[in-house]
Amino acid sequence: MSWLAHNLTHLFEVALIWVANQLIQSLADLANTALTLLPSMPSWTLSIPSQVATWYNYGAYWFPVGWLITNLTILLAVWLAWLVAAIPLRWAKAVPGDD
Amino acid sequence: MRWRVLLFVVASVTGVLCFFAVGVESAKAVTDPVADPAYWSQIWDRVGALNPSGFNPTADWTTLENTWAADGYLADAASAAAAKVAIDASAAEVTAMEAAGSLPAELAIDAGIGAAGIAVAPLAVGAGVTLLVGTGTGRRIIRSVWDGLFSAGGSGSDGSSFATTGRVIWSWQTGMPSAFSGYTPVPTTQNAWLANYEYQSLTTGALGSSSQAGDCDVGATCSTAYAQSKFHLIVTAGTHAARQGTGTVAVLSTYRLPSEINRAVKGVEAYGSQVPDWTTTSGGAQTDPGSSSAKATNVRNAITSNPVLHQQYNCKLDPTDYTCPVVAPTPTTTPVTPVWIPIYLPVPLPGELYENYLDRLRSRTWLGIATAVDDTTAYPAGSPAALLAPGSLTSITVGGTTVALYSPSTGQPIMWPNTPPQLATQTAPVAVKKKAGIENPVQTVPDVVNWSPLEAIPLTASTKFPFGLPGWLQSNFPSSSGTCPTLDITDPAGGSDHHISFCSTAWETTFRPWVFPLMESLITVAAAAFLASKVLGSRASTS
Numbered sequence: 001m002s003w004l005a006h007n008l009t010h011l012f013e014v015a016l017i018w019v020a021n022q023l024i025q026s027l028a029d030l031a032n033t034a035l036t037l038l039p040s041m042p043s044w045t046l047s048i049p050s051q052v053a054t055w056y057n058y059g060a061y062w063f064p065v066g067w068l069i070t071n072l073t074i075l076l077a078v079w080l081a082w083l084v085a086a087i088p089l090r091w092a093k094a095v096p097g098d099d
Numbered sequence: 100m101r102w103r104v105l106l107f108v109v110a111s112v113t114g115v116l117c118f119f120a121v122g123v124e125s126a127k128a129v130t131d132p133v134a135d136p137a138y139w140s141q142i143w144d145r146v147g148a149l150n151p152s153g154f155n156p157t158a159d160w161t162t163l164e165n166t167w168a169a170d171g172y173l174a175d176a177a178s179a180a181a182a183k184v185a186i187d188a189s190a191a192e193v194t195a196m197e198a199a200g201s202l203p204a205e206l207a208i209d210a211g212i213g214a215a216g217i218a219v220a221p222l223a224v225g226a227g228v229t230l231l232v233g234t235g236t237g238r239r240i241i242r243s244v245w246d247g248l249f250s251a252g253g254s255g256s257d258g259s260s261f262a263t264t265g266r267v268i269w270s271w272q273t274g275m276p277s278a279f280s281g282y283t284p285v286p287t288t289q290n291a292w293l294a295n296y297e298y299q300s301l302t303t304g305a306l307g308s309s310s311q312a313g314d315c316d317v318g319a320t321c322s323t324a325y326a327q328s329k330f331h332l333i334v335t336a337g338t339h340a341a342r343q344g345t346g347t348v349a350v351l352s353t354y355r356l357p358s359e360i361n362r363a364v365k366g367v368e369a370y371g372s373q374v375p376d377w378t379t380t381s382g383g384a385q386t387d388p389g390s391s392s393a394k395a396t397n398v399r400n401a402i403t404s405n406p407v408l409h410q411q412y413n414c415k416l417d418p419t420d421y422t423c424p425v426v427a428p429t430p431t432t433t434p435v436t437p438v439w440i441p442i443y444l445p446v447p448l449p450g451e452l453y454e455n456y457l458d459r460l461r462s463r464t465w466l467g468i469a470t471a472v473d474d475t476t477a478y479p480a481g482s483p484a485a486l487l488a489p490g491s492l493t494s495i496t497v498g499g500t501t502v503a504l505y506s507p508s509t510g511q512p513i514m515w516p517n518t519p520p521q522l523a524t525q526t527a528p529v530a531v532k533k534k535a536g537i538e539n540p541v542q543t544v545p546d547v548v549n550w551s552p553l554e555a556i557p558l559t560a561s562t563k564f565p566f567g568l569p570g571w572l573q574s575n576f577p578s579s580s581g582t583c584p585t586l587d588i589t590d591p592a593g594g595s596d597h598h599i600s601f602c603s604t605a606w607e608t609t610f611r612p613w614v615f616p617l618m619e620s621l622i623t624v625a626a627a628a629f630l631a632s633k634v635l636g637s638r639a640s641t642s
Contacts, residue, residue: 028552
């Protein structure tokens with residue numbers, strides 16, 4: 001009997017985990033689907049002149065230039081993402097609209 | 100709200116100003132990216148050593164370039180490594196290499212060749228040189244050269260050598276070996292490293308006491324300025340290229356200073372690619388020719404645009420203080436065949452399923468075949484064995500030895516033996532018995548929350564706009580570790596350049612370690628506040 005009770009408990013636990021995994025997978029699929037609609041980043045890279053690179057490093061000696069660039073670009077990326085995400089959210093009344 | 104906007108504005112304006120300054124300054128010409136004035140000072144010193152009476156930026160740069168291009172230093176990395184091995188070789192090893200024909204044609208051998216060949220001890224400044232040459236069959240001295248370091252005041256053959264090759268190498272014959280016979284001085288034209296005379300056909304006798312008091316003409320008074328000159332003696336057992344004899348050639352280098360022995364090991368060169376030794380200088384520090392010299396600019400660009408070349412030139416200038424290129428060693432390890440070490444069967448866990456137990460064996464690299472059959476034993480009702488879940492392990496058989504986990508008569512567990520059977524080989528078969536019945540199917544269902552689909556999203560997002568923008572932008576910029584700024588100002592009147600350094604040790608060690616994190620925190624807070632104002636602000640404005 002104890003074996004049966006143990007297995008029933010285990011079955012219930014596994015069922016909950018299965019549901020959680022399905023939910024996680026669904027969210028991931030939704031996100032990946034949205035990502036596929038976005039344009040890919042370019043494969044080429046900028047050709048930074050050596051003199052610019054030199055002065056870039058000079059600037060980084062006195063100021064966290066790299067940190068500033070990273071933060072500004074992250075801010076820009078998140079802001080743009082918010083502007084796009086806000087469109088369906090306004091339609092769904094999840095966030096207030098401008099009107 | 101205002102303070103958050105203010106923080107962001109301050110950080111942004113600072114950053115923009117910084118970039119503006121970078122952009123403006125980058126438009127200015129920077130002719131010397133090597134921010135080490137001492138490095139270039141050494142360059143000018145070496146150039147000046149070529150012509151102490153009057154430094155000519157154009158002509159002397161040509162000489163320097165020719166010298167460095169001709170000395171074969173870069174191409175000699177491999178041969179130098181081989182020669183170093185040869186230096187460490189014993190006389191027997193050298194003899195064996197000779198017999199096998201594997202001894203390099205030009206080989207530097209230190210005094211270690213011993214009584215069979217040559218024995219020379221490091222000499223003190225001003226001391227004489229005594230060479231003992233073995234009497235082995237066919238060994239001959241074909242050339243002996245005094246290779247000085249600087250001989251601007253030389254004359255005769257020295258001057259012609261200098262003019263021919265552009266090398267600053269003092270070349271002079273040693274004192275005549277009185278005990279030799281059968282040699283004939285022959286002026287040579289293939290003086291890639293300025294052998295003015297070759298002594299060939301030395302077939303008899305031994306080199307007796309040959310005294311040379313310094314790096315100067317025979318009989319003259321030598322000064323300590325030439326203390327680091329070298330003596331090269333080439334001993335051959337036969338032909339070397341177009342030279343005389345057949346077989347191998349050994350180059351013996353002796354140095355008057357013990358420290359130069361180390362230099363010889365580091366800088367040994369093949370015959371014909373002698374590296375000038377810039378250990379003597381003359382005339383003091385030279386003036387930077389500056390960007391007005393096209394030759395100087397060419398050399399600067401050649402060195403600074405090639406990190407490897409830069410490092411090699413550093414080594415050439417000062418092999419002690421600068422890091423020399425590292426020659427990758429040849430791997431000498433041989434593959435080792437794995438050996439299976441017999442393992443004892445591990446103790447099964449209470450109620451462990453046979454599949455899990457076999458997985459544990461395989462995790463220990465066991466690769467054998469497993470056979471699982473149902474246990475048909477009629478264990479007493481209510482006993483532990485009778486209550487086992489289907490698939491539970493009840494006995495294991497390895498190598499003809501069976502270990503039962505439960506007593507057939509009582510159904511109680513049996514103590515695991517002190518000396519359980521072994522898996523003697525990696526593929527030893529294993530037979531197990533398991534409790535009959537349908538195994539619990541839930542065992543095959545993952546029983547942990549799987550976050551990996553969500554964890555993979557950032558990786559995917561990093562390849563898409565706009566989420567990939569930070570990474571893409573970072574990949575376009577060099578390391579942001581920062582470089583100590585140096586401002587180069589060229590004298591429009593043609594004078595020497597001025598190098599103004601903005602380095603600050605106090606900034607690097609005391610202030611920057613806490614100022615930078617503070618700045619970064621302010622930037623982050625400002626960015627977050629700005630973003631929050633945009634996201635939440637719209638709600639606030641409409642609510």
